[in-house]
Amino acid sequence: MKKISSNRKKNHLALAIALLLTASLATAADVNFSGFLSVGGGMVDDEDAVGYGGYDEDDLTFDRNLLGLQVTGQVNEKVTATAQLIARSNNDYQVDAEWAYLSWQANDSIKVRAGRLRTPFYMYSDFLDVGYSYTWITPPQEVYYLPFNNVDGVDIYLTGTVGIFDTSLQAYFGSFTDELTFSGAIADAETRNQMGLSGTIGKDWWTLRAAYHQADLTVDVTGSPLSATTTIGSFANTLRALGFGNNADRLLVEEDDVTFTEVGLNIDTGRFVAAAEHVEFDPGDALLSKNIREYVMAGVRAGDWLFHVTASKAKDEVSHPETGIPVGQALPVVGSTNVLIGTLQAIAQSQVVERDVLTFGTRWDVTTGTAIKFQFDDVDSPDVVLPTGTISGQQKVFSVAVQTVF
């Protein structure tokens, strides 16, 4: 089993660099500070049904807060240093450096950056934390679900006019190490040889976007419990002992070649706004499911108000880690191969998300730089059947947020 070193030290290192940068920049001549704040709360309609959007109580709780501070310093005419520090309430307001990079503006159309960058997975990736800059409180989580938002590496960003169109192209290479929650257990995860390309083309009121990424993904899922006495790790060992090593490999997420593709459209005519994105995650050989996600949003502005409606959909395809195990063959000690097949299918099935969400929301621009948003999500997903009973997959969520930039 490949051991993943704890990412904690790395995070502290990034933070230390960012703080050092901040300190040294504070004495430099040309330093810009800017920031953003989001205070958000919400409640669900039915406490006994599935939670959604981080909310599972029918009392209003304000626990989706974040404060971001960005410091940019001009090192010389062509080089700038930027750090973005974010404290989130769901992370005990621990300060994290989500961006910390040096940027070299080679000329008007070429920029090269190195450090910790935001991975350009989605249309709104770059300003995901800056709620003020877009319509929703947060973008639809059916599509915006990837646990990795950042990458440590280098990128090149090209902008230019092609004919009458404004275009941009971003290419990056890097890696990332983090912890994520997998089937209820904390798991170390990392990407290596992560690279991607994203491009936009637009004119006045519309922008089209497409992106492609690939990486060697490792998630240490061995500690995830299958029952009171077994974990995915011990089950994989059982499979190996029984001669099904290929299936054990497919069960674990070890340096699997994964890809992620996105296409998106954004429209803003001033009066009308619209956005749509379709994404697909291909897990390669891993037991993760093939994620197929999309949303369509349309809205209209009326004075300082914007009203919008969004339909989002998650329709994942289950993987088949059981392929190759013969059906109904007796096992040495007890039972038959059907138990192994059933267990593998159940694990694969647990990775599938199927959900339709209809969202109605408003954005009210109270003053320049401050918006108040209300949102109502109507969630429709399959009921969850547990040994202890069935949890309804129908939920309604009300949420509110105040978002500013300064």
Added chain:
Amino acid sequence: MKNVIKSLAAVVALSVSGFAMAEVAVIVHPSAGFNSLTEDDISRIFLGKSKSFPGGGQAVPVNQNEGSATRDKFNEAVCKKNASQYKAYWSQLVFTGKGTPPKDAGDDAAVKAQVAANPNAIGYVDASAVDASVKVVFKLP
């Protein structure tokens, strides 16, 4: 009471017509090698989509301060964004390192002074503030 309302209405009517008549002039340094720009050229420079003038030469846009009526009129007419949309547009670029908004230079006099002092600068002022220290390349009715 009626009189108060009448005079109020008159004041409002006056200020509204006064506002509607105020022309906004887009200005550059007198030495600039061009005499006019299109609305599209100006919009691209102020939205950070273009960093140079159509004929070449670096363009350094300067804004009036937030809350200025001239700024709001310019942004709505040329950039097609109200004050909030303009702010949201730039926050998408600022917090990603992909752009820096034009500096807020102050009022008519301050913008005019900056443009008059910098051959690369482009700004906008109320047309009544224009004098020989700057060159008008576009006018908003």
